[in-house]
Amino acid sequence: MHDGSGLIAVQNLTKQFGSVTAVQNLSFTVSPGSVTGFLGPNGAGKTTTLRMLLGLVKPTSGTATINGRPFHQLGRPGRVVGAVLEAQGFHPNRTARNHLRVYASAIGVPDAQADQVLGLVGLSTAAGRNVGGFSLGMKQRMAVATALLGDPQVLVLDEPANGLDPEGIAWLRNFLQSFARMGRTVLISSHLLAEVEQTVDQVVIVSRGQTMYYGPLEHLRQQQQRRVFVQPSDVGALATALREAGVQALEQLPDGRLAVSGVDAKQVADTALRAGVSVYGIQEEQADLEQIFFRLTSGQFAGHAPAPYQQQQGGWA
Incomplete structure (x- = not known):
């Protein structure tokens, strides 16, 4: 050395x-x-x-x-x-x-x-x-x-x-x-x-x-928002329970599942249990780094770049 x-x-x-x-x-x-x-x-x-x-x-x-x-x-x-x-x-x-x-x-x-x-x-x-x-x-x-x-x-x-x-x-x-x-x-x-x-x-x-x-x-x-896909017995009841628990990022998918952002599978399952909603399937989507990389380098990244560098405003069109 x-x-x-x-x-x-x-x-x-x-x-x-x-x-x-x-x-x-x-x-x-x-x-x-x-x-x-x-x-x-x-x-x-x-x-x-x-x-x-x-x-x-x-x-x-x-x-x-x-x-x-x-x-x-x-x-x-x-x-x-x-x-x-x-x-x-x-x-x-x-x-x-x-x-x-x-x-x-x-x-x-x-x-x-x-x-x-x-x-x-x-x-x-x-x-x-x-x-x-x-x-x-x-x-x-x-x-x-x-x-x-x-x-x-x-x-x-x-x-x-x-x-x-x-x-x-x-x-x-x-x-x-x-x-x-x-x-x-x-x-x-x-x-x-x-x-x-x-x-x-x-x-x-x-x-x-x-x-x-x-x-x-x-x-x-870790910066990427995880998404949880859940198949509940009652989509409306689970969505309401999640909103009451402070989760706003919800999306109902055409196949009857609910896509929940910003929480993990355990939190979704616990909320369903408290609301008396049965869960037939639950799956956590891992962040796809290739996708993140593409967003960061194509100028389409909507969020904030993690510290220590914040994305600069302008010049990305």
Whole structure:
């Protein structure tokens, strides 16, 4: 482990390309010890933000720092941060080991690191094979191996699950979580929440270059109003009893069930019992994160984005 916290801080970050604002006043932090998902639809400004963080694009205003410094002030950046921005260009006739040794010498680490990182990504048996013959999934693993050469404290991956088969995705999930548990920082971008939902602990959701939500994934789940579907013997009597108990969000469905928002199944069943109404069926609807994600990023989200970021008014039409 290296000294330094591994903290990523993005503050009021803005990038304009001519008249196009790719990133607008974006702020979030990524702490060590967790996997953070940087999520948003294609064109939301994710890659531009990562490129600014990695010193490849100059911000119009605001800052993106690692350990309190912009990338170009990190001294030996390969030892601090490892990044995979797109499936790297590999020389097809170079073996996996030789490819990694070229990179190792470029960042000043011993040749032996090449074999070590091949082991970490499960490619030891392919070390002597030419990269040109690798599958897309193996190339993704090679890209991760390249990012790991300097034993970095921060790992930044842009769409890492692209082209991975289910086994590869399971491997990536386990790898990133164990990497984070060592007290390191992991930031991964994706345009699909479902793809990284099992992997990430924290999420930063962006749309049109702005932060729509930033915080634990669990809080996002809890923010959503649960709905309970109940099949009572007397819909009118149960609806009245629920309203008297202070529950206003009721909807009678065509199939005779009642949809109740903002309470759990136990509360609905207890209210029915007190009102002398029989319950023939009761079911709780879990928040569908994909749906939440879609609402947050399509500008149709009617509620409030959870703290610490409230959705800004205007500009979402």
